[in-house]
Amino acid sequence: MRFSLSTASLSGPTALLLGLLLSAGSWADDWRQIRSAAERTDVSTWVRPVAGNPLNAFRGQTEVPYPMLTAIAVLSDIERFPEWVFQCHAAKLLPEFGEDLAYIEIKGIWPVSDRDGVARTTIHQEPDTLITTIRSVAAPDIVDEVPGTVRIPQLENQFVFEPLADGWTRITFETQVDPGGMIPAWLANFVATRAPLTTLQKMQQQMKDSRYHLESSDQLPVQLPGTAAMTFPGGPPIR
Numbered sequence: 001m002r003f004s005l006s007t008a009s010l011s012g013p014t015a016l017l018l019g020l021l022l023s024a025g026s027w028a029d030d031w032r033q034i035r036s037a038a039e040r041t042d043v044s045t046w047v048r049p050v051a052g053n054p055l056n057a058f059r060g061q062t063e064v065p066y067p068m069l070t071a072i073a074v075l076s077d078i079e080r081f082p083e084w085v086f087q088c089h090a091a092k093l094l095p096e097f098g099e100d101l102a103y104i105e106i107k108g109i110w111p112v113s114d115r116d117g118v119a120r121t122t123i124h125q126e127p128d129t130l131i132t133t134i135r136s137v138a139a140p141d142i143v144d145e146v147p148g149t150v151r152i153p154q155l156e157n158q159f160v161f162e163p164l165a166d167g168w169t170r171i172t173f174e175t176q177v178d179p180g181g182m183i184p185a186w187l188a189n190f191v192a193t194r195a196p197l198t199t200l201q202k203m204q205q206q207m208k209d210s211r212y213h214l215e216s217s218d219q220l221p222v223q224l225p226g227t228a229a230m231t232f233p234g235g236p237p238i239r
Helices: 068-076 078-083 185-206
Strands: 002-006 032-035 044-048 057-064 088-093 101-106 115-125 132-138 154-163 169-178
Touching: 032 185, 044 185, 057 185, 068 132, 068 154, 068 169, 068 185, 078 088, 078 185, 115 154, 169 185
Parallel strands: 002 101
Antiparallel strands: 002 115, 032 044, 044 057, 057 169, 088 101, 101 115, 115 132, 132 154, 154 169
């Protein structure tokens, strides 16, 4: 699945996200916590500086009363990114270039211009724990730049889904993005602190939609290569 990002809307990240990454292990150190969750379904957030980049890397984590398959279903419904990904204006798959590519537009926050980008996405699952990582990296040269937007030159984004013993799912969202061009320090700080919070809060709201309460992975809106061989605990929301 390929993803393209635009400043006018997201995925990936201002949505300067999404989608969107580095391995979880490589990001284990140097994080500074900004927000601590008040309850289980609340969101904790962290930031860390990136040398030569005006925008800090950011991380968010929450736990949701939904099976992992529901959470992954929301993430795989690319065209609905604008409903929950921070600043995402539009998102679509690029099937003409491959099953792993997507295009995303991110809405700029004044005085910064809109961004857009393309991302290539992969999925990996640990066979013993079933922890599943969906990782997106920038593929900026796949499609031509759109006039009036700034192309996101670098993106490393990942969602890690961990099925918990009681049927809940722990979600960790991490992004490191070079938005291209100049970004005021105040705005870079705002994005790094708001993007993970807003994205995970709205993502959890999306999980209430019955369209994402799937029974098997073959019902996912988008099938990433290798998905069919993986195991995704599914079923209805936890009551």
